Amino acid sequence: MSDGRADGGFRIARVVAKLELGGAQLSLLRVARALAERGHPTRLFAGAATPTGLELARRHGIEVEVMGSEVDLQWRCDPVFAAWLEPRLAGADLVHAHMLGAWWAAARAVEADVPLIASEHNGYDWQGETPWLAMAAVAGRIDRFYAHGPGALEGALRAGVAAQRIRSGISPVAGMGSRPRPGLPSPRIVFTGRLSPDKGPDILIDAIAMMRAPPPVLVLGSGVLDDALRDQVRRAGLAGVVEFGGWVDDPGAWVAGAAVQAIPSRDEAFSQTAVLAMALGVPAIGTDVDGFPATLGEGRGNVVPPEDPAALAAALEGVLSGDLRTDLAAARVWARQFDTARVAGVYEQDYRNLLLAPAPDLAA
Template identity: 30%
Template sequence: MRIAHVMAGAPMGGAEAFFERLCLAQHAAGEQVLAVIRRDPGRAARLRAGGLAPVELGFGGYLDLRTGPALAAVLARFRPQVVVAWQNRAARFAPRGPWTLVGRLGGYYDLRYYRRCDHLVGNTRALREWFVAQGWPRERAHFVPNFAHDLAGAAPAALPPAPAGTRWLLALGRLHPNKGFDVLLRALALLPPEARLALAGEGPERAALERLARALGVAERVAFLGWRQDVGALLAACAVFVCPSRHEPLGNVVLEAWSAARPVVAAAAQGPSELIRDGATGLLVPREDAAALAGAIGGLLADPARAAMLAAAGRAEFERAHAEAPVLARWRAFLHAVAPATTAVGPG
């Protein structure tokens, strides 16, 4: 099948990372894939390293009069059967044509950007139901999950020096209020001193989080690691993975932790609540509740057998539903179902 994926997102982010994984995996599986991206040397290099030849366009604001015609010309030359527009900006620029136009959403976005789309696909069942609640026809609303890289078996990362007996917690993500890292710092202050936090990410909240850590008296127990690419190694070095988000439409980080067989404690935001079976594949606690978060984390630190059980169950769930092979099969079935019955395509 000939598939064009269009991404105009930020250099970093969960949807952007999955876009890259999916494009490369479909290409490796023998699909004819065109990746059209907003100009980004890093993303372009990663796609090229995987065998793709990405097209880079401007994808500017409403005064950008060049990207629309350029994208239409690129798609006309490639002649895809399906075009997947990832998130608002790509959907705003993506034209109709002899292909099926799919809007791929990873959050609860304004559907006016997707008016030209034939179908919408979300990465959770809750998103699909939300599409329908907004008036989108049910028969054109779909759910296809994400997959994460299998991070099992990585050698543990070298974390900052710490006293003997330290138990590292790990949290990952953009340092933004939605991620709830302030709640996690308050929970850390309620945990025994052998619990330390490795926080990997950057963002506008870093200075505020550093101030809060000092005010809570836990600054020496928190390692702000910045953006990291060695997620598997970080997971291998931690005892518990924590996702404290106030707002989390999916939670790719949960899938990564499952793949690495690490026990997960998460706030009950939309995505983690759908992914995790509380007490079976992880632990869920109320959002904004530092005491409950500390209680769940502390319980796992004190009960290694239960932590290991949750880690094994999470790994099994990853293999069943969120590893590359089952998700690629779901995407393949979805794309074939929505593609035009007859499409003039080029060789391959």
Template identity: 25%
Template sequence: MSRPLSEELALQHKVLHICLSRGWGGLEMYPVRIIPELVRQGWRAYVLTLEGTRLAQALADSKAVEVRSVRSPSRALWQLPALVRWLRRRGIGVVHCHKSSDLRLGALLKCLCPELRLIFTDHMGVTRPKHDPYHRWVYRRVNRVLSISEATLARNRKAFPLPASRITPLYLGVDTARFTPRLEAAERQTLRDDLGIPREAVAIALPGRLTPGKGQQVLLDAFMRLVDAGDRQSHLVLIGGLEAGEGGNSTFIASLRQQVTERGLQDRVTFTGFRRDLARLFEVLDIVCVPSRNEAFGLTVIEAMAAGKAVVGSDSGAIPELIGAGCGRLVDPQDPAAWAATLRELRDAPALREQLGTAARRLANARFTLAKHVTGLRAVYEDIDQPWR
């Protein structure tokens, strides 16, 4: 006897996200960001994660998702029969993995439940070939690999043992409405005061984990070049956690702080620590910098664009795909002198900053919305061919 249509639809519209990571970066935040929109578009979401992680905590009070936690990735493997029963009781038809190491569990679930569609998003950008026997066994069971940029797509099609047709590009997206300015003038001034930004200063900021790869050092070097050239107008804001549990590199952070102190720039450089109000922080910044050496995507770039900021990004990785002509500036991530020159140009041209920010917001709303990303994701879940642009 065939299932009723309503039951078939229920099976088609349930997805399990697997993210067995103890970190807290873009990869781990991804389910938190997309699930509300996924639910709005008609899907029921489930998440398998590790006990006590930031991801588990972030989802704990959500009514939009059911969370199942395990103590370790190996414990998840021991619980495989129970996980299969859990999947089948709930009628889950799609499993979406976000770490390559989680694909082992996904592939085993697919072996036991051949009806599942197994999806993997490569958030990091693969760095070495995956053609050994183990990876061939795993990827034979993957229905689709999602590449988050053209930069990673080319590498993925070389590295993964899959036909090119099963490796699909899909840009990430953000809820652009969150970044629409909301603060009154007095509130913006209060926030700038709290951050130690002088009233007439041009605030230059870098939001992101404080680690060498994110480029804080090259930006600090560029800022010190401005100071050496007589700049008394600019103020540098480094936004990101200062503890290891918040994604920071303590040795690197100590080095940055020491350089600031040795140059007597404590009043001109702000370390904000981890902030949950980035959308509001953007309102009091003038220039947003993303000097990462090799971003697989660059979520901060599109967030700053959605906020209408003038963005300076690295001319490397995926960032050039995001910053369109007339929306910002691109600079070599290893050239502090070039960064200083670009910052000087934008510092002295408020009308240009506004022009670039307006164009950036327009582009973000056209290409990088969360709704657009989830619509593309649903097409992958439902196995519908769809142009990605």
């Protein structure tokens, strides 16, 4: 096993099953760019990629090699992906694979003396039938497992990853110093993220329809629900209230100065969206799912039940009226720990520790 290049840098291979617009992808790209600036170059390999995902990577200075799978590999243990990765991972000092389909394949492909890091952002229960036996077969090969929430931690332990190899995952959040974008309505409600079922934008539209006098609502994002949400807005008579702004890599300028950030997720381990709002002094409303309440805990935000538009509507009206308060000062302080430079430093040090550590015994 190499402990890096002569100049002190190390070569990182990152693996994703699917490169698309999303918080997890933004997180790994931000860390990769920050580490490259510190002398640790990254090569990124993807089982599949959307055009917008590829463009997102290029904007972060990362070129991607794509296998071109026609199926979604994020939750699939695919031997073909593992075989494709094997020659491409040669020469890396360490490999960091993100999401189940990627870390399973990387575990099958990577050389025995190269540290393998896995990251998981969510639990597995909502993904359908979980391949526990396949996960258990490679669990002993994982040198570090970053669990970004309670569901991911529970899944790693159930799969057989050794507890001493598990760490709490952290995600970088960009835009903490953003200033409000001129010309935006005030007050306003904002939603930023993928327009997909797990993020619950449809729940937000239902909640807005229940409010007595909703202010303008700005929805920033793209995804499979885009057309359905626009239809939902028209049917609810909210075309003059809800505006769709498309995907924005760094939405801080749109969030800054907002009255409230709505995050009605059905599944959420952490929420970079909430942390950005906190850093910008914007009250955040989230849901009681997975690790999300810990992000919003101790008065840093407000939590409502998932799948409950009426509760969300009441919370939005409470924040707008001032009846529902948030400890914005505490939220700002807490959010600062997720600054990109700090997060990159945490990963850099752990990578270095893994490269210098004796190779662990592998499970039979």
